[in-house]
Amino acid sequence: MPKHVDPDARRRLVVDALFRVVVREGLQRTSLRAVASEAQLNIGSLRHYFASQQDLMRFAMQSMLDRVGSRLLEHVERIGDLGRRPRPEQLQLAAGLLAELLPLDEHRRAEVTVFLDFNTAARTSPAFGDLSRQAAEGERRLVRRVLTRLDASGALRPGLDTDVETERLTALLDGLSLSAVLHPEILNPRECVDVLLTHLGDLSRPDGTPGSAH
């Protein structure tokens, strides 16, 4: 006995419409009316589900963070135990996981685009400050975790400073995302992957060196 409207589905519909508007027009021109129109809803209906513009914006950003977070978690579980893989595959798997954050297809491109707009807005908009910070910390936790796991299974060069390498790899991912979104004609997805693989290769133990796994 389903209710004729599912509020959660409605909110998702609105959020998806908002994402499309942000991607197409930029956050600056993403007004309530534009989102309502994109969702083919009356602005009155939209406001029935979101009390204010700020509510909608926060909900949308939180939704995106949740989606990315659960996708990453899923990917981590799919990989399973890293220690029992051969070393080249370890690096490949790590790259595949981190590439979830790169705009390599239209879906991730849209995510990164919206994410960038939200984060730049968050700099001067207190309403998003906590979400932006939480996202930045989450990204660093992921990167650090990838690095420590690689290191634990002996894939990495000895003597690396984890703090510095975490910031370095995070900056690399952020910079690649930024360029790929803002200047796709300069940096295409294949080059992004090349750079990421090169970086991980540089961090890895030289071929022939025995790892210290276990």
Place this chain on the structure above:
Amino acid sequence: MPKHVDPDARRRLVVDALFRVVVREGLQRTSLRAVASEAQLNIGSLRHYFASQQDLMRFAMQSMLDRVGSRLLEHVERIGDLGRRPRPEQLQLAAGLLAELLPLDEHRRAEVTVFLDFNTAARTSPAFGDLSRQAAEGERRLVRRVLTRLDASGALRPGLDTDVETERLTALLDGLSLSAVLHPEILNPRECVDVLLTHLGDLSRPDGTPGSAH
């Protein structure tokens, strides 16, 4: 016999006011009235020097690109010939030059902040598209030039792919700038420099290996 007002000085004054507003409020809230108020000018006066908002915005971004460009040029000349320096100093000098692009002090932080806001806006605003692209290409030219000069003086590991390394270092710089501007509590200037030096160190020829310079 000085004229009572110097139009160029007036424009510079307005542009500086615009930068302050963008840094403080974000590009979204940077209206003509806000800039005029910040410059302590009447909006009518402001519009006497800039025909339209778009004119002002373009002029401001172009001004910033010019300033950064000439500062980089000056720094390059100050360094002079790289070949006749000892290798550790070569890396240090390269890092110092590239660090002109990082938000390490308040002045550069303001620049990078404005630059970021302009570039995200440029994604969906055709008026800034060309300037944004030109800046991205300029940054890559600089990075590539630094890398090839280091390589020519024998400071770099052999076998590096210049295209990939250019994108890698560019992404690293962009990512560091992004994080340092959006999350200064997570990434401070010292860490930025650490990461940059670590990266250049990784690219450099291992100690004890004779360089191929001259």
Place this chain on the structure above:
DNA sequence: TCCGTTGTATCACAGGCGTGATAGAAAGGC
């Protein structure tokens, strides 16, 4: 059937925006 809840749709308001028009002050060549 009645009624409360939920959803849809519309109007109106105040506020900010860029911009065109215009009036008046100030400056400088003659």
Place this chain on the structure above:
DNA sequence: GCCTTTCTATCACGCCTGTGATACAACGGA
């Protein structure tokens, strides 16, 4: 002195924004 150019200042217009208020339809349990 005057006249032209440059600069300053203000008004008004149309547009778009978020939001409060309100009316009306539709649903679901009693």
